[in-house]
Amino acid sequence: MxxxxxxxxxxxxxxxxxxxxxxxxxxxxxxxxxxxxxxxxxxxxxxxxxxxxxxxxxxxxxxxxxxxxxxxxxxxxxxxxxxxxxxxxxxxxxxxxxxxxxxxxxxxxxxxxxxxxxxxxxxxxxxxxxxxxxxxxxxxxxxxxxxxxxxxxxxxxxxxxxxxxxxxxxxxxxxxxxxxxxxxxxxxxxxxxxxxxxxxxxxxxxxxxxxxxxxxxxxxSMLGERDVLRLTGAFHPDRVREALASVDGVEIIHADEALLSLAMSDASHRLPLIFGALNGAEVRGTTLTQPSLESLFIKLTGTDLRE
Ligand SMILES: Nc1ncnc2c1ncn2[C@@H]1O[C@H](COP(=O)(O)OP(=O)(O)OP(=O)(O)O)[C@@H](O)[C@H]1O
Ligand SMILES: [Mg+2]
Structure with a gap:
């Protein structure tokens, strides 16, 4: 048009x-x-x-x-x-x-x-x-x-x-x-x-x-930045590491008894896979953060949009 x-x-x-x-x-x-x-x-x-x-x-x-x-x-x-x-x-x-x-x-x-x-x-x-x-x-x-x-x-x-x-x-x-x-x-x-x-x-x-x-x-995706998935609940960090090792492209940023922080691309589509791998863990909260247009703009232009 x-x-x-x-x-x-x-x-x-x-x-x-x-x-x-x-x-x-x-x-x-x-x-x-x-x-x-x-x-x-x-x-x-x-x-x-x-x-x-x-x-x-x-x-x-x-x-x-x-x-x-x-x-x-x-x-x-x-x-x-x-x-x-x-x-x-x-x-x-x-x-x-x-x-x-x-x-x-x-x-x-x-x-x-x-x-x-x-x-x-x-x-x-x-x-x-x-x-x-x-x-x-x-x-x-x-x-x-x-x-x-x-x-x-x-x-x-x-x-x-x-x-x-x-x-x-x-x-x-x-x-x-x-x-x-x-x-x-x-x-x-x-x-x-x-x-x-x-x-x-x-x-x-x-x-x-x-x-x-x-x-x-x-x-x-041009940003090359990945989504960050934060899970709260009750976890066994060692078991989590073992379970997630089989899921491609998922990086564990942090894992303790109460919090898991994972980085990956296209997280929203991979949630079922992650939950499947965590089988048995008790998840109480989920937060998914996607890379923003703001960070893309800064990366491309070197300046903040509002400057
Ligand atoms: N008639 C004009 N003569 C000379 N320069 C002009 C003229 N109109 C616009 N410009 C210049 O062209 C550039 C682009 O202006 P334009 O109005 O298209 O920007 P914009 O993206 O719409 O900005 P804004 O968000 O402030 O509306 C600016 O540097 C502006 O100063
Ligand atoms: Mg204008």
Whole structure:
């Protein structure tokens, strides 16, 4: 649905996006994770044809965004990082404006406005000027304006910035619903936790370079770090060592009468094997820690995402 090939964007001599390539499919949430100034908004701007790429090629639903921009834009919905709403208009009027700009008319426009107001929980406040809205409500309306015309490709540029935790949960659920309905979602964020919990696949972008991409699992395995499984209970350390010697790729980090600490890759799938080998031991507690995206980011870029 979105095909980006060797995208480069320069502002004068400065290269904001460096030969970036990725694809995102229908029903998928593809995340672009990177710190301030990484090139996320620039990439989204080129896909939505707000910005002209310096070189490279972008297709949306098979349409080249430069040579066939009108057709490409028809399938795109954008939720911009900077809120793009008219403060003196009501939520209803803002939606009517954006829906109209996307070609919706009459009862179809009316029905869709009602639907998205309901989806975003703004029905009760639909008639008042939005300058009376809180930041979180404006974010929700900004999102509603991006989906009012039911786009097949949705570009979301940090849509949860400045939103309280409750509204954030609700917004993320709305994003998931869009993907479940078959929309291809491109989601930019600098929140590690959002990327981890929301995105099916991820690209990590830093200084305009896409330095890694894949599923969360693929990215984690790039780390070469293993999961850590901690078991509490009552154990015979010698028997445990003997039993686990037969399980491939499991390293015992620590073993005493009350605690076992094991390192291995893909621990969640190997739990049955471990428990099988520990046959007879009394396990009271289990904690599984997976390597985080945060540690991957630090490994790839040498810096913390929040710096
Ligand atoms: N119009 C412009 N002229 C010159 N440089 C620009 C322009 N727009 C963006 N840049 C630069 O391009 C780089 C990428 O900016 P971009 O807005 O794409 O980053 P971002 O990843 O969206 O960051 P943020 O998380 O802060 O939104 C930055 O160094 C920025 O200063
Ligand atoms: Mg940005």
């Amino acid at each position: 979105i095909e980006v090939e060797q995208l480069r964007k320069q502002y004068g001599d400065f290269t904001a996006v460096h030969d970036v390539s990725f694809n995102a499919r229908a029903g998928e949430i593809f995340g672009l994770l990177g710190p301030n100034g990484a090139g996320k908004t620039t990439t989204i701007g080129c896909i939505s044809s707000l910005l002209a790429p310096t070189s490279g090629r972008i297709r949306v639903m098979g349409h080249d965004v430069v040579s066939d921009g009108v057709a490409a834009r028809r399938s795109i919905g954008v939720v911009p990082q900077e809120i793009a709403l008219y403060d003196d208009l009501s939520a209803h009027e803002n939606l009517a404006y954006w829906g109209g700009a996307q070609g919706l008319r009459g009862s179809k426009l009316h029905d869709r406005i009602r639907e998205v107001l309901e989806l975003t929980g703004l029905v009760d406040r639909a008639k008042e000027p939005i300058k009376q809205f809180s930041g979180g409500m404006k974010r929700r309306l900004n999102f509603a304006c991006g989906i009012v015309h039911e786009p097949k490709v949705l570009l979301l540029d940090e849509p949860t910035v400045g939103v309280d935790p409750q509204s954030r949960v609700r917004l993320l659920e709305l994003v998931r619903e869009q993907a479940r309905a078959g929309t291809c979602v491109l989601y930019t964020t600098h929140y590690m936790e959002e990327a981890e919990s929301l995105c099916d696949r991820l690209g990590i972008i830093d200084h305009g370079n896409l330095i890694a991409q894949g599923t969360l699992k693929e990215l984690r």
